[in-house]
Amino acid sequence: MNGPLPIEVRGLRKVFRQATSGQAVVAIDRLDLTIAPKEVIAIVGQTGCGKSTFFDLMIGLEAPTEGSIHIGDKSPYSDFDYFRGKMATVFQQDRLLPWRSALDNAKLPLELIGLPEAEQRERALTWLNKLGLGGFTNAYPHELSGGMRQRVAIARAFSVQPEILLADEAFGHLDEVTAAELRETFLALARECGSTAILITHQLEEAIVVGDRIAVFGKSAKLLADIHVAQWPKERYSELREAIQATLQSQKADVRLG
């Protein structure tokens, strides 16, 4: 791939069968979504609307029941190995390996793609420095604060300079000041890297600040609204927030969203 390719989601459906009752649960029901290269898209929705399932399908950890996800002409599930080093993730919890230092955690994806040791180290250090962790490279996760650990997780994701970056509630568990700071850094680095970024969040403020676009998911990942944030001047952000809120409550696109 030369730079990020468009992401095409067509008729995506994911059905889970409950282990105890055997009952079918439709997590995603025929979702269509196109994400342009280098776009930063925020996906918002209430708990249980299928955001996290969509995240797992995007990463390729789950197979769609029906429909498809294509990045260029490849599927993240069927062509799983093809996306090694091209796709990276940041989760709600940092998910750092406790036996590895900050530097070794940041190096992990680079080890998996088999870069030479010196290059792994250099690239991991560069990203840790960019995230303000230059003085903590040898610290183990338990020696770092929650915000610092999440920075390491972000450095780990960026270290491969991914074409597609996925973040699942990545700032949701941090205090507002730290979260705002990290959001800003994350966005700047995503732009610098030229990655397509998909952010799953339940925080409307975060979606508005970070996203070029906001996809509002209803139950079973029904696309209730597809908002291009640039079309909304900053002084109308509070109106936008209210409109998204109303959409989520009524499960119908609010008239203000067009």
Added chain:
Amino acid sequence: MSISTEEHAKSVPSLSFPRQTFVSLLVFAIVWEVLSHLAPYLGIPPFAIPSLLRIARSITTITPIDIVVTLARVVAALIASFVIGLALAMAMYRSEALNNYLHPMIRILMAVPVVSWILFAVLWFPGVEFRIGFVLVVVCGPVFLVDTLDAMHNVPRDLRSMMRSFRPTALQFFIKLMLPAIVPTIFTSWKVNISLAIRVVTIAELVGAVTGIGHQLSVAQELFSVSDVFAWTIVLVALLFLLEALVARVEARLLRWRT
């Protein structure tokens, strides 16, 4: 997975000799010595409770070759048990079908008494070394297997999905995530198995072996020499502590991230 420094310090056997340990050992030695002198007046045969001096004399007659032989048997069998246990655990983790077939068998193996294994070994195999090795592996192997498999299943789902999201090969997944994650359990398993192996090897050597501590204990029993039994028992306990301390040293080094 996390463990506090205090807990970790407690889990590492110390090579230092706390005052309380010294006092309790001293009290035991005094009581033993007094009993050894009072034995004839209490109607106990004098050989049953030998004096400390006599035990010390027995210690000086200990043959190092028997210690080396027993140690070699224990270490070789533990390494073989660990390799087999780990390999089977990895295979069972990867294949649910294999796990379903093997798990009941392993539970049955673990329920068989050591004495039965020794009798089976005597009846099945002519070679003494093979008999001892077989008994040790069949007793210690399943412990390594079950502990390792449990540890693999207990690796947090979050870490597994994080790792998979970066698309490792199957080998990378094991080397970068599973193995480091189960190292603490592996060490615990080693400590349990060292103690088990020391006890089992002694019983296995009692039957048919012409070398080793178990054999020497058998000879001491035939000679009614309690002092020799005592001396060899002290050697066994010391050997156990030494091996445990060695494992604890390696553990402290490899798991220094926990402190």
